[in-house]
Amino acid sequence: MKVEIHKLFEVLLKAQKVKPETSVIHSLAKPPILGDFLDDLDPNLVLDWSDKSFHGLPSLREKVVERFSYSPVCTAEDVLITAGTAEANFLAISNLVSPGDEMIVDVPGWPQPLVLGKAIGAIVKKLERHEDNGWMFDFDQLEELITKKTKLIFLCNPNNPTGHVLNEEELLRIAKLADKVGAYVLTDEVYRNMEWYCPLTPRMATLYERGISTGSVSKVLGLQGLRTGWMISKDKKLLFDSIVLREDTSEIMNIMGEAIADIALRESRFEVAVAKARKSAKENLSILDEFIKIHSELSWVRPVAGLIGLCNLNIDQDSTKVSEILLENPYSLMIMPGSAYGYPNHIRVGAGGGSKDDLEKGLARLDQFFKAI
Numbered sequence: 001m002k003v004e005i006h007k008l009f010e011v012l013l014k015a016q017k018v019k020p021e022t023s024v025i026h027s028l029a030k031p032p033i034l035g036d037f038l039d040d041l042d043p044n045l046v047l048d049w050s051d052k053s054f055h056g057l058p059s060l061r062e063k064v065v066e067r068f069s070y071s072p073v074c075t076a077e078d079v080l081i082t083a084g085t086a087e088a089n090f091l092a093i094s095n096l097v098s099p100g101d102e103m104i105v106d107v108p109g110w111p112q113p114l115v116l117g118k119a120i121g122a123i124v125k126k127l128e129r130h131e132d133n134g135w136m137f138d139f140d141q142l143e144e145l146i147t148k149k150t151k152l153i154f155l156c157n158p159n160n161p162t163g164h165v166l167n168e169e170e171l172l173r174i175a176k177l178a179d180k181v182g183a184y185v186l187t188d189e190v191y192r193n194m195e196w197y198c199p200l201t202p203r204m205a206t207l208y209e210r211g212i213s214t215g216s217v218s219k220v221l222g223l224q225g226l227r228t229g230w231m232i233s234k235d236k237k238l239l240f241d242s243i244v245l246r247e248d249t250s251e252i253m254n255i256m257g258e259a260i261a262d263i264a265l266r267e268s269r270f271e272v273a274v275a276k277a278r279k280s281a282k283e284n285l286s287i288l289d290e291f292i293k294i295h296s297e298l299s300w301v302r303p304v305a306g307l308i309g310l311c312n313l314n315i316d317q318d319s320t321k322v323s324e325i326l327l328e329n330p331y332s333l334m335i336m337p338g339s340a341y342g343y344p345n346h347i348r349v350g351a352g353g354g355s356k357d358d359l360e361k362g363l364a365r366l367d368q369f370f371k372a373i
């Protein structure tokens with residue numbers, strides 16, 4: 001299977017080379033440091049996986065269903081710990097979609113299902129979100145796209161990059177349509193717990209027998225480098241097939257990632273970390289909103305949830321070009337062009353990172369650019 005490089009990754013690789021001084025792209029909370037966990041780590045932890053569960057550390061699985069409210073519908077038995085949401089998505093897509101099958105993916109949305117579906121040789125159908133409807137899609141279009149060949153509907157909820165959230169009623173409606181043809185519905189819930197103008201994002205795995213929820217400690221806890229996430233589903237066969245597939249890639253989760261995530265998800269720690277991340281993100285989102293209000297070069301549907309949003313770029317230049325100019329001096333600024341999502345007249349901005357000063361520094365460079373054009 002040959003996977004095409006996605007534009008989003010290309011932009012990231014390029015920026016890593018150029019090393020810009022600042023950015024306005026942060027999509028996760030301020031990352032903790034190893035020292036924050038040292039006192040709680042067991043120095044006698046054996047770094048061998050021989051006696052470990054292939055589903056993941058039982059205490060971690062229990063904490064995932066509790067902290068992210070999958071319990072009581074889902075239990076630790078319904079959880080597979082994975083190397084991030086990315087691996088959970090990969091395992092689900094690879095197991096459920098074969099060449100010639102149909103798969104429906106929301107756009108704009110997370111690029112992973114688009115590139116994987118294509119690499120598998122599936123027919124990938126795009127479910128279009130509409131900016132003038134707060135980035136919601138049309139159910140009429142979804143109904144048209146579903147056929148007997150549909151194996152998987154992949155939705156990013158809360159949506160990356162728009163911050164739109166599907167509510168429970170809408171998810172149940174989607175599940176009903178999927179059920180008619182026996183399709184699975186996967187919602188990537190990595191931005192859960194960062195809701196601003198809506199209730200907590202509903203969890204697909206709790207609503208439908210072929211529902212799958214994926215997520216991780218990467219965003220709200222800022223622990224992206226741990227590479228620790230999960231796939232949750234009542235479908236035991238899918239979880240088992242995923243373990244079988246993973247045996248030929250990473251074999252099992254990394255023990256250190258699980259041990260640290262297990263500490264991070266202790267109730268007291270979790271609540272403090274989420275509150276801190278939310279406070280900082282709220283402040284940063286207000287800064288972004290104010291900046292957009294006073295710059296006619298930008299406009300947006302403010303994200304309902306999550307740490308990122310997609311802005312219209314109301315200037316006569318393509319976002320790829322703009323991002324390339326900004327990377328260089330005098331700006332030395334990284335932005336995520338909307339073209340990475342197939343939206344060349346937009347840019348993606350982020351309220352994560354935890355530092356108001358960094359965000360303000362990045363926005364000052366953007367202001368400088370707008371004044372110069």
Ligand SMILES: Cc1ncc(COP(=O)(O)O)c(C=O)c1O
Nearest residue numbers: 084085086110160190216218229
């Ligand atoms: C929607 C979405 N899914 C998955 C991922 C990958 O996350 P993880 O670090 O949990 O693998 C990201 C990261 O940006 C994301 O935005």
